[in-house]
Amino acid sequence: MTHPTAVLGVPTSRPAAGSPVLTVSDLRVSFPGEAGRVHAVRGVDFTLHAGETLAVVGESGSGKSVTATAVLGLLPDDAEVSGSVRLGDRELLGLSDRRMSAIRGRDIGMVFQDPLSALTPVFSVGTQLVEALRIHQDLTAAQARERALELLDLVGIPDPRRRVDAFPHEFSGGMRQRAMIAMAIANDPEVIIADEPTTALDVTIQAQVLEVLRKAQEVTGAAILMITHDLGVVAGMADRVVVMYAGKPVETGTADELFATPRMPYTIGLLGSVPRLDAGDRTALTPIEGTPPSMVDLPAGCPFAARCPVAVDRCRTEEPALRAVTTGAAHATACHRAQEIDAPGGIPSPGMFPTPASPRRPGGLPRAERPEVLRVTNLTKHFPLLRGSVFKHRVGTVRAVDGVDFDIREGETLALVGESGCGKTTTMLQILDLAGRRAGSVAVLGKDVGRLDGRGRRELRRDLQVVFQDPMASLDSRMPVGDILAEPLRTHGWDRARIAGRVPELLRLVGLLPEHAERYPAEFSGGQRQRIGIARALALDPKLIVLDEPVSALDVSIQAGVINLLDELQAELGLSYLFIAHDLSVIRHIADRVAVMYLGRIVEAGDVEDVFARPAHPYTQALLSAVPLPDPRKERQRRRIILQGDLPSPADTPSGCRFRTRCPKYRDLAPAESGRCDTEDPAAGVLGEDHSAACHFAAALEVL
Amino acid sequence: MGRYLLRRLGNYAILVFIAASATYFLASFTLHPDINYLSKNPRPPLHSIYTILHGYNLDPHTPVCLRYWRWLTGIVLHGDFGRTYDGASVNTELGRRVLVSTELLFVATVLGAVGGVAVGAWNALRQYRPSDRVSTILSYVLLATPVVVIAVGLRTLDTAGDGPLVQYIGMYDPKVHGTLPVVLNNLEHLVLPTLTLLLAQIPFFSRYQRSTMLDVLGSDFLRTARAKGLRRRQAVLRHGLRTAVIPVMPLVVYNVVLLFTGATFTEEIYGWHGMGEWLVDSITSNDVNAVAAVAIFTAGIVLIAGLLSDLVYAALDPRVRT
């Protein structure tokens, strides 16, 4: 590797590896809020050493992002900040905007979450990168442009000379995030703060971007402060971890310690609630009951006490301080009972949080004998590709869904998975749009939807319900929950008395209380709102529920409870689910069968255990290998298949096998063989009893 | 793009034709140019009235379709918009009035747009501070005040002392001679009407600019700009304002273009014989051909405004270009 300064051309004196570069002590941040002051950060301490990666993990509202923003000095004017943030030996808190601006972008680089909104839409990527360079370095326009090209090349933008003048919207999400990283390292910073840098990205793109981030760290020698909620990403990236809860660190230590021997009930619960791709049999997840406390008037004592299964009286009166687990160790927790956890005769961490029993499924008939609830045959949806919102004109055809077949039998869950642009959402909409015109056929409960009249469709709607991703957007905020649940009943002609009986029943079914009917959606937490959404879908006793990313907006500790609920409901009511999702770990937990989509086609389908244990299509293999596991040891040993490039546009699908342009196997094939991939569109080949893959050279490969 | 523009212009031509024809028929049925002669004292002999009107293609005894046909062929074949009821050329009048309106509106709109954007952006930056509150109240007061009141108010203020502070009747004082003095005098006459228009436009634009700017101020890309090391002010001006003017521009373009026939009160009150004044005058004087000409002009500029605002939008926002 070339020396960093040779690449970036900024001569800097680097702090020796291991010496502290960023020291945060007793950082406190509060904002004025409608209900009173919000104490978002309540005393954070950590030290970031040169060259290391420190992850700050927490769920929404834990104060992790506010901490990062405070370090950069970008909090809104009305925020009150105290404590200390030192970069080397300079105190950053209280610096004027002018002096802080000289540090931002030069000593501290920043990568934000959503790369589309984080780049100015009206300036080209190159312009923005050049600006970042010229703010801090004395470069001519030509020099800066040259440097920008080097940086874009470094972060893996193909053909930077051609791409440098493109606008952010012309870049894919992954490319934009690469450009963001290029900007963050433009001035060879000492610290890179990455705030959820891959949260908005698909998993194969996430793997690419994390790779770029590692490379950027290698080249610049910068320390990375990584803010994230994703324990898998933490396991793969971090040397050390700070777990935050309610504005405070509750456990810190090396990644290995923290994942292997967590000592604070919240961390233990968090790790237990994560659905794991490498989990064996389908078991219930362990949710953490309750919700995080309000940051406006925090109750006395340990903020986790209300949700902690091992809380004692002391926990409710005295807030525990962060203390080393054994004297002198780096592993520290904020828990009164830390010494007892996993100690001989103390509290064992396995089973600390009660795991609900896995619902008993009726043994039932073999799949082939159960009735078909949904059958989709050769479903195809093409859209005209239009360009320009002012000068609209058609320039091609988007093959959003291009011949999709699958079926769902009674009582089972089929997960339709794929990355954005694979066509899973269009497939779902085509199924839901009973009245719409379509190519191919959709049969619900044995009835071909295309042949139904209005009355038949109305009846079918009762059996086919949907739950959307965003629980807030799909519930009318001006209606009390009782009315929301009564609405579908009323439209289907139920009388008042029956409705009045049904609503409390529904609420109980999803784990809420009958008296919740009086309240409005805004009074509920995200997880509860999603439960309301599920209750509404259940109102008419449907047979098939389409679940559109039902848990992806929820924090993991909450998500676990909703997944368990869906599982229980299925067993109890004999429901069938079509589960649209991008999160493979969640799918492993909830689905019986899975269909993996790529560019409008199903490339591999079958029994979940089969497909996940022995993926046969190169895309499925790459997809599974890209999912980070919440286990640092496993993460270090895994060989990741990193896909090259982005998803081709569905308006321009490659000839032959549509995965060919990115297929790692294709590249290794002898020309005689790969010719087949160029010309022949692979049909789904049967590999096992319930397992098929559309690849000429399908072969099982273990990737987990 | 070229083909697209041509097709769009073709569509526009059809729309203008329909609008103009409809106006012509409506005006011919409802307006009676002969009244102008019949009410004269002494009244000219009837047959000579109608002979005169016949010469101007305004004779109510000619079937309306025939009149329409003559009018239409005049425009299409000779670019001739006909005669006013008293025999003047509509073309000449139109040309003169467009020039007058242009002069009146040019300064006002440029200043109005720039001022509106600046005030709006400034307000957004100081949201809820006293200056923002004061200018919010002020702009709502101005927005709620009819232009007539503003114009008359300004005139009254101007003449409150001994004699007018600045002259305002007409475009210039006919007693002034020589090129330079006339130009200077003309500028002096421009002050009050321009001020009137500004007082109506700046609050309007600034409200929009303020709200788009507020959206942008909380945006992620502004945060990125600052994370790169731009100071607050630099980031707001370079990245924020540049993005926040985009949605305001179509509004500005429409308003500016439509002012051509929309500045009626200002023109009437300050005695500028522009298009806005003509629109009203031609109706009150039962002048069919003039009304039709104004209609064609208005239809034309509405469509041009649409085209122009799209072009401006595309020029400012790369997202709609591709």
Ligand code: SF4
């Ligand atoms: S201090 Fe008490 S309530 Fe808090 S985590 Fe420890 S045991 Fe649970």
Ligand code: SF4
């Ligand atoms: S058919 Fe060829 S290109 Fe397609 S997935 Fe299989 S090996 Fe790769």
